[in-house]
Amino acid sequence: MDHGVRDPARLGQTRLPDGRRLAWAEWGPQDGWAVLLCPGAATTRWLGFGGSLVEDAGIRLVSVDRPGLGASDAYPGRTLASWTADIQHFIRSRELGDPAVVGFSQGAPFALALAAAGAVSAAAIVSGSDELAGPRFTDAPHPHVRAMVDAVASDPDSAAVSFADFGSADALWDLIMATSCEIDRTVYADPVLRSAFRHAMGEAFAQGTDGYARDTVLAMGRWPFDPARITVPVDLWYGRHDTSPSHSPDHGASLSRLIPTARRHVLPDAAGSLLWTHTDAVLRSLLAHRDAR
Template structure:
């Protein structure tokens, strides 16, 4: 099948005020509606989605490497707030007028941070990680995930070192495959998709595992913003067959109640890979908020 995986039309870096470089990749027309992609865990700017629909939909899709991954320089001790500041600078440098955002899996809190800081006009969260450290999930997490969340709360620095020791393309690929349902494995093991996915992970780890480790600490901890204060439209997309232990334990149900502008879309036949199986639907829905 064609899951919309395409080579980027444009690749580059910008220089941030502190001298760091931030890597980006683009697909679609340069005069299209800007959509910022916050990729999933340990993947680089090269793994996007909807490559078969961005031109027709008039989307300028911009995928960004988070600091320490792929083409972006490290930023030790970075936060979700500093990520939002980096993106504000990217938006100015690349003339991305009133961008939208899509956050996949571990990219969800990074996309919602952009919404909380009013850096984007709307957000689509796709198979997103939720605020796993929130008390509403005290008894809902997989035991291993609960242990990680508790460890981050008790000693984030030690947890970050542990995540760095675990992080590698092979380890993450094996984790994804063993925790995915059959519909997702069919996507991930498709020869074209598998090649693109593994290449993106290799690129993400090209600077080592520290960037992945910092991302994971931020994703496993309490969010430094109140989702109830988000004022831009938020679409929460989940597949009912999603079995990932680090995505939302209730498939976005409680988060949809907390975010006043949220709409939850629960797809009965989909798994966690719906960013690629339902790319056009996700894009056209988020575009409708500004068109």
């Protein structure tokens, strides 16, 4: 099955005002409507989605490496606010206009931070990590995830050291396989997708483990923005069979009640890999928001 994974059409780096560089990859027409991609945990710009769909829809898909991952320069102590400032400059510098954003898995809080700041016109959260440190999930997360959340709340610097010690492409791949359902394992076994996924994971640790560790601290901590203040359209996409302990324990049900502009979709035949198995639905929702403006 073709899951829409292609090598990037274009690769590059953009200089930020403080001299750091953000690395990016693109697919689709250069003059198309920009859709930013916030990739999942321990992956980079190399792993895209959409295949020929983005070309046919006139979408310029732009994936950006977060600082310290892939080819983006490190930024010790970065926050979701600093990430938002980086991307706002990136949008202006690359003349991306009024883009939308897709946040996959651990990329969700980074995408929602952009939505909360009004940096994007719409957001699609796909198999997204929820605010696991929030009071909504005091008893819900998997014990291993609960331990990570508690560690970040108690001492984020020590938690980052622990995450860095664990982090590697092989360890994260094994964890994904161990916590995925059969639907997802079948998708990730596809040779093309697996090759791109492993390539992206290898890139993610090219500078060491600090970038992954900082990402995880931010993902497991409290969000510095109020979801209730998001005003742009947000689609929350979850697969009914998703078994990842680091995604949303209630498949976005409580999050959809917090975000006044949210629409929640729980697909009965999908799992955590729906970014590649139900791409058309995700893209069509974003295009509908663009056309409604």
